[in-house]
Amino acid sequence: MSDLDVQLPDGSVRSVPDGSTALDLARSIGARLAKDALAVQINGHLTDLVTTLHAGDRVAIVTANSEDGREILRHSTAHVLAQAVTRLWPGAHYAIGPAIRDGFYYDFDLPGGAHFSDDDLESIEGVMRQIIAEDQAFIRAEYSVEEGRTLFLDQPFKVEIIDAVAAGAQGEDLGELAGPSVVSTYSNGEDFRDLCRGPHVPSTSRLGHFKLMRVAGAYWRGDEKRPQLQRIYGTAWESASALTAHLEQLAQAELRDHRRLGQELDLFSFPSEIGPGLAVFHPKGGTIRRVMEEYSRKRHEVSGYEFVYSPHITKAELFETSGHLDWFADGMYPPMELDEGQQYYLKPMNCPFHLLIFKARQRSYRELPLRMFEFGSVYRYEKSGVVHGLTRVRGMTQDDAHIFCTRDQMAEELATLLQFVLDLLRDFGLNDFYLELSTRPEGKAVGSDEEWSEAEAILERVAHDAGLELVTDVGGGAFYGPKISVQARDAIGRTHQMSTLQLDFQEPKRFDATYVAKDNTRTNPIMIHRALFGSVERFMAILIEHYAGNMPTWLNPEQVRVLGVRDDHDDYAHSVASALRSVGVRVQVEEASEPLGARIRRAKLEKIPYILVVGDDDVAKGTVGVNARGTNDPDRAVSLDDFRARLVSEIDAHGSPEDH
RNA sequence: GCCGGUGUGGCGCAGUCUGGUAGCGCAGGCGAUUUGUAAUCGUCAGGUCGUGGGUUCGAAUCCCUCCACCGGCUCCA
Numbered sequence: 017m018s019d020l021d022v023q024l025p026d027g028s029v030r031s032v033p034d035g036s037t038a039l040d041l042a043r044s045i046g047a048r049l050a051k052d053a054l055a056v057q058i059n060g061h062l063t064d065l066v067t068t069l070h071a072g073d074r075v076a077i078v079t080a081n082s083e084d085g086r087e088i089l090r091h092s093t094a095h096v097l098a099q100a101v102t103r104l105w106p107g108a109h110y111a112i113g114p115a116i117r118d119g120f121y122y123d124f125d126l127p128g129g130a131h132f133s134d135d136d137l138e139s140i141e142g143v144m145r146q147i148i149a150e151d152q153a154f155i156r157a158e159y160s161v162e163e164g165r166t167l168f169l170d171q172p173f174k175v176e177i178i179d180a181v182a183a184g185a186q187g188e189d190l191g192e193l194a195g196p197s198v199v200s201t202y203s204n205g206e207d208f209r210d211l212c213r214g215p216h217v218p219s220t221s222r223l224g225h226f227k228l229m230r231v232a233g234a235y236w237r238g239d240e241k242r243p244q245l246q247r248i249y250g251t252a253w254e255s256a257s258a259l260t261a262h263l264e265q266l267a268q269a270e271l272r273d274h275r276r277l278g279q280e281l282d283l284f285s286f287p288s289e290i291g292p293g294l295a296v297f298h299p300k301g302g303t304i305r306r307v308m309e310e311y312s313r314k315r316h317e318v319s320g321y322e323f324v325y326s327p328h329i330t331k332a333e334l335f336e337t338s339g340h341l342d343w344f345a346d347g348m349y350p351p352m353e354l355d356e357g358q359q360y361y362l363k364p365m366n367c368p369f370h371l372l373i374f375k376a377r378q379r380s381y382r383e384l385p386l387r388m389f390e391f392g393s394v395y396r397y398e399k400s401g402v403v404h405g406l407t408r409v410r411g412m413t414q415d416d417a418h419i420f421c422t423r424d425q426m427a428e429e430l431a432t433l434l435q436f437v438l439d440l441l442r443d444f445g446l447n448d449f450y451l452e453l454s455t456r457p458e459g460k461a462v463g464s465d466e467e468w469s470e471a472e473a474i475l476e477r478v479a480h481d482a483g484l485e486l487v488t489d490v491g492g493g494a495f496y497g498p499k500i501s502v503q504a505r506d507a508i509g510r511t512h513q514m515s516t517l518q519l520d521f522q523e524p525k526r527f528d529a530t531y532v533a534k535d536n537t538r539t540n541p542i543m544i545h546r547a548l549f550g551s552v553e554r555f556m557a558i559l560i561e562h563y564a565g566n567m568p569t570w571l572n573p574e575q576v577r578v579l580g581v582r583d584d585h586d587d588y589a590h591s592v593a594s595a596l597r598s599v600g601v602r603v604q605v606e607e608a609s610e611p612l613g614a615r616i617r618r619a620k621l622e623k624i625p626y627i628l629v630v631g632d633d634d635v636a637k638g639t640v641g642v643n644a645r646g647t648n649d650p651d652r653a654v655s656l657d658d659f660r661a662r663l664v665s666e667i668d669a670h671g672s673p674e675d676h
Numbered sequence: 677g678c679c680g681g682u683g684u685g686g687c688g689c690a691g692u693c694u695g696g697u698a699g700c701g702c703a704g705g706c707g708a709u710u711u712g713u714a715a716u717c718g719u720c721a722g723g724u725c726g727u728g729g730g731u732u733c734g735a736a737u738c739c740c741u742c743c744a745c746c747g748g749c750u751c752c753a
Contacts, residue, residue: 121748229747231679231747232679232749233678233749234679234749235679238750240750244749245679247748249748275745275746288726291744340753346751347753396752398752399677399678401677401750401751402677402751403745495753518753581711581713582710582712608711609709609710611710613711613714613716614711614714615713615714616714616715617713617714618715621714634712641713648713650713
């Protein structure tokens with residue numbers, strides 16, 4: 017038998033006997049690699065380890081410790097999940113089970129309309145571990161479409177997938193099939209076979225570092241008109257330590273949850289008497305919000321915005337003109353009827369009001385760009401299952417601006433706007449961004465192709481010039497124009513959609529808003545919609561989670577707490593507080609009715625940036641003991657003047673004590 | 677809107693399976709304690725167990741309705 021040469025990822029060439037498989041190659045490289053190998057990539061194509069190699073192949077062995085490897089082991093774990101479920105519920109139909117970020121899921125339809133309960137997860141997990149212990153090989157086989165239909169006769173979802181793909185449907189690629197004419201399957205053990213493109217790990221024994229997380233309902237093919245299936249989510253990793261680290265990270269994220277911190281820190285609540293998705297801000301949350309809004313106003317004023325106000329309700333006519341009632345009536349609160357049949361709506365958006373302000377008198381090109389800003393409260397009828405803390409609400413306040421400009425001004429205006437947005441977000445402590453360009457939504461866009469193309473091109477150029485990573489969200493634009501959205505990564509790497517900059521050629525036309533151009537013609541302005549925080553509520557939620565409740569000093573509701581060691585230090589404590597209050601610091605004194613340790617503990621739990629402890633020495637010398645958040649070793653005998661100067665400069669710089 | 681789960685003093689929880697008229701911790705009031713960097717001690721008060729209905733001699737507990745919240749799905753102008 018002759019040898020053949022294959023190329024390894026490092027460029028080196030290796031000879032293996034003719035007829036060797038990828039696994040043979042791995043063995044020839046090293047026992048350790050053979051043991052860790054899960055699959056192989058041949059000429060850029062992922063496939064099983066048992067695949068035979070050919071001369072000249074570029075071969076990369078895939079181990080669990082890689083993105084491809086994790087995806088494969090997650091997908092294989094999903095198969096084992098389906099296998100376990102069919103053991104426990106004979107006759108269960110299994111639908112699809114892909115790998116997803118950090119894990120996998122599988123969708124089922126249980127016989128007799130049965131449902132999984134949380135308790136079932138434990139028994140399913142037990143059977144899965146048994147299957148893994150059985151060391152079953154994953155074996156690939158290929159069939160014709162007709163054979164495939166027969167094999168999965170009692171699995172209607174599989175038949176549907178086979179038929180759809182055979183008919184040439186471009187369904188979402190969840191790894192179900194090899195191609196339109198070949199049906200590939202993987203079986204393991206005596207009792208389980210699944211439609212699958214592969215690859216899979218060689219044997220179930222390679223799996224095991226997984227955990228089933230939760231059950232959920234999910235529509236077949238993601239379509240709410242189709243049957244709802246039972247979905248089980250799980251997470252799977254290459255090692256016990258990776259699994260533990262992931263679970264630990266989830267626990268950390270839970271500690272940052274703004275809903276939990278909002279309760280613990282007494283920031284806001286959602287009284288059920290008011291209704292879902294409708295928040296009230298308590299004094300401390302109100303302080304954070306007020307400081308956010310004040311700072312935003314200040315920045316807008318400097319950047320040439322004018323401040324406007326508009327009412328919360330309006331006649332239907334306004335949203336008929338804008339087109340919202342045609343497109344988004346479902347998302348609006350139902351109308352109230354007043355004055356003999358006149359319908360009024362709570363406003364879901366501010367833009368039509370700003371257009372009316374524009375139209376209130378004749379406008380000249382000399383006034384453009386005209387930038388209107390409003391903290392505008394809007395109400396949207398979100399479906400009952402989707403409200404979520406402050407991030408998805410039914411009543412919110414947008415920091416909304418509409419910029420009216422000429423076509424010539426549009427590009428430059430967008431460029432400065434994007435810079436303005438990024439600067440302001442950085443002031444709030446977010447600094448890891450990328451941009452997303454949302455293009456024309458097929459089927460629900462209004463306006464000509466030329467207008468859309470022009471708008472998309474301009475946005476793309478502006479985004480590109482900003483020097484940030486840009487991804488395209490095809491078809492994600494609003495019906496009236498494309499948009500750029502700024503995505504920010506938070507302290508634990510999650511991304512949030514922040515600001516959106518949206519171009520709109522349509523609405524000024526619908527409202528017949530015009531300005532008198534230089535050549536004395538009446539022209540529709542271009543309108544740029546722009547929310548920077550998105551909504552104040554949501555932005556606050558993101559900041560709370562970003563900072564895990566440790567708001568930077570300038571935003572923290574209580575910036576300093578002064579504690580006297582004994583009650584005869586309370587007078588001095590109050591004088592320290594007054595000295596700080598006089599320069600605008602938010603400060604409280606907690607008098608010495610409890611031991612110092614208890615008061616310190618309370619202040620720490622409240623995440624107050626600075627705790628000042630004052631005792632005999634401080635009263636004598638005019639000093640304070642500074643216990644900053646995030647430290648455990650206080651700084652004794654700091655002069656009050658020094659502390660005050662340091663604090664004021666930190667607040668003015670929008671810093672946080674942890675930065676120092 | 678759909679599927680599953682949960683709802684017990686201000687907050688966090690036990691009690692629910694196996695019906696016999698509620699318990700713990702923190703927080704709160706009062707009193708004592710006078711404290712130098714993450715919990716002083718004692719004492720008191722506080723709940724028609726989310727809502728409405730049903731079963732039962734008897735319901736936090738079993739059944740049904742509705743509401744809210746949690747996790748997903750769908751949606752997110």
